[in-house]
Amino acid sequence: MTDRAPRLFLKKVGLAALALALAAPAHSQGKPEPSPLPNIAGRHIQPSDLVNVQVFNAPEFTRVVRVSSEGAVRIPLVETPIKAVGLIASELEQRVADALKNENLLLNPLVSVTVVEYASRPISVAGAVKNPITFQTVHPLPLLEALTRAGGLDNEAGGEILISKRPATYGEPVTVRKISARKLLDEADPAANVMLEGGEEIRVPANPRVFVFGNVRSPGGFPVPYNSHLTVLKALSLAGGLNPSTRDEAFIVRRDEFGNEQIPTIDLKRLINREIPDMNLQPGDILYVVENKRRRMALTALDRVLTFGTMVGAGVIVVAAGR
Incomplete structure (x- = not known):
């Protein structure tokens, strides 16, 4: 009897060990x-x-x-x-x-x-877009989809898209990546359609402007589209055209990278008559249309004469009606 008890105990231990082995996690x-x-x-x-x-x-x-x-x-x-x-x-x-x-x-x-x-992370799209937006994402998404969520670029969008991302660890510099809007939207370059992981800030700077002043109907600053050039004739058209007292001469005030002024002269008469090629304007250029003072004085005198004649004619009619 005493031999059977230890054997029975060992048998139970062996069965328990086997059960544990079978029940062990994968x-x-x-x-x-x-x-x-x-x-x-x-x-x-x-x-x-x-x-x-x-x-x-x-x-x-x-x-x-x-x-x-x-x-x-x-x-x-x-x-x-x-x-x-x-x-x-x-x-x-x-x-x-x-x-x-x-x-x-x-x-x-x-x-x-x-x-x-994956914890959701925000992506912000701001700048020259139709609907600036901040949204959460879990899965990576392409840059074009993020811009689409913001309604796309507006008419004042420049030629670059800036993607900045703050580092996950404190003390590391912020990384900024520049993407060409022309390659992304016009050329459909896959390399420009980068993947976003979340935490990025997308900024679309407004395109630079060209300024038109002087003897034009609507002086001001006009944006240069990222996908085309702005020429002198286009800029004059945006400014409403020339006033009648123009001297057929204009200047382009342009500064180079060192801050030195370059002032090319344009013969507007020959340009309008297509005798010389149209010139491309660079961002930041100032197109100044010169006024012909003698012509302005003559036009002013003619306008006064016409105004006076109209008033006299109206007075005669009133007197005649009074009689």
């Missing part, structure tokens, strides 16, 4: 368990993302953690926080494996990292 028998939510290809980890860190045959290190505001994750028994921000999932796997080896916790760890939840 990650202790083979590769780490895949997450039902796959990583988004090329998406970098950012603060507040939720990541699932699995270490093969080491359940004490396996857990779901949220990336801190400083951009790091903490693993049990690992003293130093592991930087995760700016990395993709495969790069974070290597970081975790290196940390476990460097602190002599595991000899050759096999690590799997899956981003369970």
Whole structure:
């Protein structure tokens, strides 16, 4: 009887061990368990993302953690926080494996990292767009879609689109990327349609202006379209055309990169008669149309004579009607 009791006890222990082995989680028998939510290809980890860190045959290190505001994750028994921000999932796997080896916790760890939840991040579109907007995004989206959400570029949009992004870690510089509006919209260049991950600020500066002053009907500043040139004749047309007392002469006040003034002269009579080619104006140019004072004085005198004649004629008619 005394021999059967120990045998019975050992048999029960063996059955219990077998049951525990069969009930063990999948990650202790083979590769780490895949997450039902796959990583988004090329998406970098950012603060507040939720990541699932699995270490093969080491359940004490396996857990779901949220990336801190400083951009790091903490693993049990690992003293130093592991930087995760700016990395993709495969790069974070290597970081975790290196940390476990460097602190002599595991000899050759096999690590799997899956981003369970991407925190939504804002994208702002401002400047020369029809409807400035700020919206939240979880998945990456192309630049063209973000501009479409803002209603597209307006008539004063310049030739460049600026994309600035603040770094996830404090102290790093803000990155600014310039995209050509012509390549994005007119040439449909795929390289210009960059992918946005969230956290970007898109600014569309207004296009530079050309100023028309002097003897024109509606002086002022006029924008230079990003996809075309503004010539002298176009600028004069935007300014309402020439006044009758023009001297058929104009100047372009232009400053070079060193601040020196260049003042080319234009013969308006020959330009209008197509005897000389039309000139392209550069952003910031000032087109000044010169007034012919003698012609203005003559026109003023003629206008007074005509006005006086009209008044006299009206007076005669009134007197005749009074009689």
